[in-house]
Amino acid sequence: MHKWIYLLPLLVAAWGHQAKAADIEAGQAKxxxxxxxxxxxxxxxxxxYPHLAGQQPAYLLKQLKAFKDGSRQEPLMAPFMVPLTEADMENLAAYYSSLR
Structure with a gap:
């Protein structure tokens, strides 16, 4: 028997795992x-101030994370970033990318 057969249950479990999608409505509220x-x-x-509507979600998320971790400095943004969680930032990115 092939050794890969032992990996089959792990592959099936990984394939069935779906990442939680960002919540556009929660992003809109934030x-x-x-x-x-x-x-x-x-x-x-x-x-x-930049337009956020229609930007790629990965780009928006990257910028939000940079503001949050301090690698991108903007004194006006800093206080708004403090309370945001990872999910909040993903939701904001999804919301703004959904706008045209």
Whole structure:
């Protein structure tokens, strides 16, 4: 018998495992605070603030994590990042990427 047969149950279990999808509605609820600078629909009204609507979720998540861990410095963002969890950041990224 082939040795790989012993790995079959592990492969089936891993294949069946689905990562929890980000929650767009939860992201929208968290984004209420963001709207002051980034606009209600993720389109900033002032040129100093970036549009978030339609950005790739991986990009948004990377930037949020960088603000959170301090590797990207922005004094205006720092206080907003303190309470955010990993799930909050994933949800925000999903919400803003869902906007056009």
């Amino acid at each position: 984004a209420v605070v963001c709207a002051a600078c980034h606009g209600v629909a993720g389109k900033a009204m002032l040129p100093n």
